[in-house]
Amino acid sequence: MLSQDARRSVEDTIKKYSQKRAAILSTLHIAQKEIGWISKDTIEEIAGILDITPIEVKEVVSFYTMFNLRDVGKYHIQVCTNLSCSLLGSRHIVNYLEKRLGLGVGKTTEDKKFTLSEVECLGSCGTAPMMQINEDYYENLTEEEIDKILMSLA
Amino acid sequence: MEKYLTKNFDVPNSETIKAYLNRGDGYKAVEKALKEMTPEQIIEEVKKSGLRGRGGAGFPAGLKWSFMPKDNGKPKYICCNADESEPGTFKDRQIIERDPHQLIEGLIIGAYAMGVNTVYIYIRGEYASQAKILQKAIDEAYENRYLGKNILGTDFSIDIYVHRGGGAYICGEETGLMESIEGNKGQPRKKPPFPAGYGVWGYPTTINNVETFSHVSHIINKGADWFKGIGTEKSTGNTLFGVSGHVKRPGVYELPFGVSLKEIIYEHAGGIRNDNELKGVIPGGSSTKILTDSMIDVKMDYDSLMQAGSSIGTGAIIVMDHTTCMVRVGCVLSHFYRHETCGQCTQCREGTAWMHQIISRIEKGEGEIEDLDILLDIASNMEGNTICALSDAAAWPVQGLLRHFRDEFEEHIKQKRCPFTDSFLV
Numbered sequence: 001m002l003s004q005d006a007r008r009s010v011e012d013t014i015k016k017y018s019q020k021r022a023a024i025l026s027t028l029h030i031a032q033k034e035i036g037w038i039s040k041d042t043i044e045e046i047a048g049i050l051d052i053t054p055i056e057v058k059e060v061v062s063f064y065t066m067f068n069l070r071d072v073g074k075y076h077i078q079v080c081t082n083l084s085c086s087l088l089g090s091r092h093i094v095n096y097l098e099k100r101l102g103l104g105v106g107k108t109t110e111d112k113k114f115t116l117s118e119v120e121c122l123g124s125c126g127t128a129p130m131m132q133i134n135e136d137y138y139e140n141l142t143e144e145e146i147d148k149i150l151m152s153l154a
Numbered sequence: 155m156e157k158y159l160t161k162n163f164d165v166p167n168s169e170t171i172k173a174y175l176n177r178g179d180g181y182k183a184v185e186k187a188l189k190e191m192t193p194e195q196i197i198e199e200v201k202k203s204g205l206r207g208r209g210g211a212g213f214p215a216g217l218k219w220s221f222m223p224k225d226n227g228k229p230k231y232i233c234c235n236a237d238e239s240e241p242g243t244f245k246d247r248q249i250i251e252r253d254p255h256q257l258i259e260g261l262i263i264g265a266y267a268m269g270v271n272t273v274y275i276y277i278r279g280e281y282a283s284q285a286k287i288l289q290k291a292i293d294e295a296y297e298n299r300y301l302g303k304n305i306l307g308t309d310f311s312i313d314i315y316v317h318r319g320g321g322a323y324i325c326g327e328e329t330g331l332m333e334s335i336e337g338n339k340g341q342p343r344k345k346p347p348f349p350a351g352y353g354v355w356g357y358p359t360t361i362n363n364v365e366t367f368s369h370v371s372h373i374i375n376k377g378a379d380w381f382k383g384i385g386t387e388k389s390t391g392n393t394l395f396g397v398s399g400h401v402k403r404p405g406v407y408e409l410p411f412g413v414s415l416k417e418i419i420y421e422h423a424g425g426i427r428n429d430n431e432l433k434g435v436i437p438g439g440s441s442t443k444i445l446t447d448s449m450i451d452v453k454m455d456y457d458s459l460m461q462a463g464s465s466i467g468t469g470a471i472i473v474m475d476h477t478t479c480m481v482r483v484g485c486v487l488s489h490f491y492r493h494e495t496c497g498q499c500t501q502c503r504e505g506t507a508w509m510h511q512i513i514s515r516i517e518k519g520e521g522e523i524e525d526l527d528i529l530l531d532i533a534s535n536m537e538g539n540t541i542c543a544l545s546d547a548a549a550w551p552v553q554g555l556l557r558h559f560r561d562e563f564e565e566h567i568k569q570k571r572c573p574f575t576d577s578f579l580v
């Protein structure tokens with residue numbers, strides 16, 4: 001269930017549009033931020049709020065890459081492996097993270113702390129290689145930099 | 155060489171309205187437009203300036219604005235395209251982070267000119283912190299009465315809303331974007347009807363890129379003739395070139411159209427890392443055809459790049475030195491389009507999958523020489539007959555690579571392995 005605060009943000013968002021349904025992406029962002037992923041229950045709740053069917057919500061959720069249909073770790077690490085990042089060693093960055101976290105791409109650590117993914121270009125090509133952890137960008141990555149970042153995540 | 159788009163990027167707190175107003179000309183163009191010009195005059199001025207869209211296709215902005223119906227008595231919309239997902243492109247983000255009021259001012263002028271009262275800025279979902287910066291700037295503009303009801307004491311009212319995407323390259327395509335705003339999957343619509351006739355929720359809509367709108371206040375302040383004096387005859391004004399890859403100083407450079415690619419790489423971006431040899435350059439984002447080291451005298455404008463067999467796209471320059479395996483480049487790019495196709499058109503859905511599969515096979519040393527003609531055959535089938543241009547955008551890079559680096563593909567096939575043992579992706 002969404003919290004009261006989240007519900008209020010959704011209501012505010014709906015006001016931006018002439019049709020309720022247009023608030024769906026914002027609502028999904030709000031829900032994911034609060035709950036971490038988009039469960040079947042959340043889909044039903046959102047469908048109720050926006051007056052559409054659960055299957056319509058599901059269709060949208062699965063079309064866009066940012067929404068997790070499964071629970072992910074507390075920190076979702078997404079490494080860009082598109083061209084500019086690849087040219088500057090993103091493969092190496094992925095390998096290093098795999099080694100440090102002891103897990104493969106697409107997997108979550110047992111303590112549910114980290115999930116590791118590869119993603120397409122995130123618009124940081126001039127500061128490659130880069131990764132995104134939850135909503136934050138980390139750019140110009142090196143092994144030392146990654147060590148520091150991982151240390152800082154409680 | 156005068157900079158105007160990025161001139162204030164390094165001013166302290168450049169994203170605040172205070173800094174914007176302090177510079178002297180901040181929000182002066184809106185005053186001038188609303189108080190001294192008619193909507194028709196504004197559209198005429200933008201037309202005369204020759205301003206072309208900076209989102210990739212280069213369509214004349216003023217002409218596009220003139221397609222919007224006048225006094226139709228129903229809602230009309232502007233959608234500002236801040237989806238910025240073309241690999242290699244990171245310029246709109248700079249405007250949003252470092253001078254968002256410049257964009258907002260352009261949007262107000264555009265809205266007034268087209269009789270639009272509601273603007274959506276469609277920003278890619280991953281730009282979460284940028285969306286916050288933008289929202290803050292919009293809030294400031296409301297507080298200072300540049301947005302809202304009856305702005306500057308006129309009878310013109312305008313609202314600007316930030317709409318966050320959910321992660322999908324195809325939502326940068328203008329009709330995919332409108333579907334996404336409506337709350338649907340971002341699957342492009344057939345054209346015609348064009349957005350100016352049938353846009354979001356079926357109402358007249360104009361879509362322009364973030365950078366396109368950001369030029370507008372300068373055109374209004376300094377005039378179309380000033381703007382036309384910069385760049386080349388058919389590519390007017392400055393533009394933002396984003397340089398990435400194997401250069402010493404990657405970044406966004408504001409330069410006039412017509413500057414040579416060589417100058418951008420060797421002077422502005424500092425040359426190739428470790429002073430390595432240059433091998434290839436993608437001149438305008440992942441969808442544009444690659445150029446070789448011998449072609450970098452080309453001038454960076456629409457016509458010159460077309461003559462060179464490529465295009466200026468989003469001005470995103472990706473530089474590759476001699477260590478780069480061009481088959482690997484093909485793998486990375488074809489993977490991207492395979493991942494991003496929306497799947498509506500058979501040629502695009504199947505073509506992107508086959509291309510990626512075949513190039514990956516070649517990279518692994520398992521390719522056959524016939525594969526190269528098959529690739530070209532698939533690519534030509536993907537061109538020109540799909541709902542949107544993603545299919546073409548997927549075909550072009552493969553055609554470019556095979557045109558200029560075919561020997562490297564053949565070498566992979568002959569040696570049955572990738573000859574680049576220390577290639578960038580090992």
Ligand SMILES: Cc1cc2nc3c(=O)[nH]c(=O)nc-3n(C[C@H](O)[C@H](O)[C@H](O)COP(=O)(O)O)c2cc1C
Nearest residue numbers: 207208209235237238239326327328362363366543
């Ligand atoms: C697959 C695809 C992706 C696109 N992505 C973007 C984008 O991220 N940003 C953008 O401004 N234009 C993008 N475009 C171009 C838009 O369709 C449209 O031409 C542009 O936003 C119009 O604005 P402009 O005339 O100011 O360039 C894309 C086009 C295609 C075919």
Ligand code: SF4
Nearest residue numbers: 496498499502540542
């Ligand atoms: S060309 Fe590709 S991306 Fe565009 S509508 Fe067709 S299938 Fe979708």
Ligand code: FES
Nearest residue numbers: 080085121122124
């Ligand atoms: S290629 Fe990695 S951010 Fe653009």
